[in-house]
Amino acid sequence: MTTLTEADALDGLRDALGLLKDREQVAQRLLDSSAKHSFDPDKELDWDAPFEEGKWFWPPELVSLYDTPLWKRMGEEQRILLSQHEAAALASLGIWFEIILMQLLVRHIYDKAATSAHVRYALTEIEDECRHSKMFARLIAQGDTPWYPVSRAHQQLGRLFKTISTTPGSFTATLLGEEVLDWMQRLTFPDERVQTLVRGVTRIHVVEEARHVRYAREELRRQMVTAPKWSQEFTRITSGEFARVFSVAFVNPDVYTNVGLDKREALAQVRASGHRREVMQNGSRRLTDFLDDIGVLRGVGRRLWKSSGLLA
Numbered sequence: 001m002t003t004l005t006e007a008d009a010l011d012g013l014r015d016a017l018g019l020l021k022d023r024e025q026v027a028q029r030l031l032d033s034s035a036k037h038s039f040d041p042d043k044e045l046d047w048d049a050p051f052e053e054g055k056w057f058w059p060p061e062l063v064s065l066y067d068t069p070l071w072k073r074m075g076e077e078q079r080i081l082l083s084q085h086e087a088a089a090l091a092s093l094g095i096w097f098e099i100i101l102m103q104l105l106v107r108h109i110y111d112k113a114a115t116s117a118h119v120r121y122a123l124t125e126i127e128d129e130c131r132h133s134k135m136f137a138r139l140i141a142q143g144d145t146p147w148y149p150v151s152r153a154h155q156q157l158g159r160l161f162k163t164i165s166t167t168p169g170s171f172t173a174t175l176l177g178e179e180v181l182d183w184m185q186r187l188t189f190p191d192e193r194v195q196t197l198v199r200g201v202t203r204i205h206v207v208e209e210a211r212h213v214r215y216a217r218e219e220l221r222r223q224m225v226t227a228p229k230w231s232q233e234f235t236r237i238t239s240g241e242f243a244r245v246f247s248v249a250f251v252n253p254d255v256y257t258n259v260g261l262d263k264r265e266a267l268a269q270v271r272a273s274g275h276r277r278e279v280m281q282n283g284s285r286r287l288t289d290f291l292d293d294i295g296v297l298r299g300v301g302r303r304l305w306k307s308s309g310l311l312a
Contacts, residue, residue, distance in 0.1 A: 013222075013225055013226070015224065015225050015293075015294050015295070016293045016294060017221065020218075020221055023118050023218070023222065024116060024117045024118060026215070026218050027116070027117035027118040027120070027121040027215070028117045028121075030121045030124075030211045031120060031121050031124060033211055034121070034124050034128075034211060037207055037208075038128065038208065039204045039207070039208070040131070041135040041138070041204055042138075044200070044204065045135075045201065045204075046196075046197070047138065047142065051142075051143070051197070052196065054080070055080075055193060055194060055195045056080055056083045056191075056195065057080070057083045057086075057087040057143075057194065057198050058083040058086055058198070059184075059187055059191050059193065059194060060083065060193075061275075062184055062188070062279060063079070063082055063083050063086055064086060064251050064266075064270045064273075064276055065266060065269060065270060066275055066276070067275040068269040068270070068272075068273050068275075068276075069269060070265060070266060070269050078260065081259045082255065082256075082259045084143055084144075084145055085145050085258055086251075086255055087139075087198060088139075088140045088145035088146070088147070088148060088255075089148035089251075089252040089254075090250075091137075091139050091140050092136070092147050092149060092150075092252070093148070093150065093249055093252070094132070094133075094181065095136050095137060096149070096155075096158065097177040098129045098132055098177075099133065100158050100161070100162050100173075100177075101129060101174055102126050102129050103162050104165065104170040104173070104174065105122050105126055106126070107162075107170070108122060108167055108170065109123070121215060122215075125211070125212055125215060128208045128211075128212070129212075132205060132208070135201055135204065136201070139198070139201050142197065145258070146254075148252045148254060148255065150249050150252075151249070154245055154248075154249050157245055158245075161173070161238065164238075165238060166227070166231045166234055166235055166238075167223050167227070168220055168223035168224055168227050168232065168235040169231075169235040169238045169239060171216045171219050171220040171223060172220060172238075172291065172296060173239060173242045174212070175213065175216050175217065175220065175287055175290075175291075176239070176242060176243060176287065178209055178212055178213055178216070179213060179283075179286060179287040180246075180250075180280070180283040180284055180287070181205075181283075182206060182209050182210075182213065183282070183283040183284075183286070184283055185202035185205055185206050185209075189202040189203040189206060217290065220294065220296075224294050224295055224296065232295070233301075235296060235301075236296055236298055236299060236300065236301030236302075237300055237301050237304065239291070239301060239305075240300065240301040240302070240303070240304025240307075241304055243304065243305050243308040243310050243311075244304055244307060244308040246310075247280065247308040247309050247310055251267070251270060253266070253267055280309055280310055281309070281310060281312050284310040284311065288305065288310065288311050297311070
């Protein structure tokens with residue numbers, strides 16, 4: 001697709017949110033921000049400091065079993081241990097997702113001018129995501145938890161998705177993976193109940209992901225205005241199916257076994273938890289409101305989003 005200029009926008013390219021912004025100007029602002037506010041986690045964080053006794057690895061209210069009957073039977077030590085394993089599982093999920101995202105970004109810029117700010121920012125974002133994946137892997141290795149890969153079925157679905165995804169579908173999935181975790185991490189990094197290292201990891205991720213979200217939102221708006229009708233409809237359906245996969249993958253059932261809980265009982269209580277449903281919908285609301293405004297949440301796609309539990 002050719003670069004959209006400000007003149008194009010003034011000629012009437014707009015969506016429900018207003019005139020589309022110039023692609024090059026947006027990318028240049030993001031490049032300038034990246035130059036000022038990027039981090040090297042290996043140098044920025046104190047990886048040699050031990051974990052602090054009695055501190056959480058994820059805010060308790062965001063732990064999947066919070067406020068369930070099983071949670072009320074658990075002791076504080078087991079609850080904190082579960083938070084550690086869930087943090088490791090979310091870091092593992094983040095690595096899986098970011099590897100997919102990097103491949104989608106490379107596909108997006110494959111036939112675009114490498115000298116454009118739009119492409120240079122995409123390459124900058126890929127660089128960010130490489131650092132994030134290494135940071136998450138190091139966080140997992142720092143503790144006494146395993147790496148938690150997604151299920152084999154989800155691995156195969158991810159492989160299929162990144163092969164057949166259209167450009168607007170890719171940016172919709174990008175936002176889904178980034179914005180729910182971003183909402184949780186914004187609650188995590190200022191929370192003094194949480195381990196200092198975890199707070200540092202989430203702070204870096206929040207600062208740098210804000211640029212990624214801006215890039216993806218602006219590009220998705222453009223794509224949903226200019227893409228062919230079939231591509232728009234395909235995006236609605238694939239994004240809804242990806243929301244269903246993401247909502248299931250968000251809880252790795254092996255964490256329960258590894259902290260001494262019955263996996264089936266724990267999963268059943270998570271599914272029945274009104275608190276958990278509210279957490280996931282609150283984490284998704286800013287995104288689903290945006291997707292609704294630009295025409296993604298329609299028809300079959302909307303029904304799939306509802307069945308994922310991320311849309312009320």
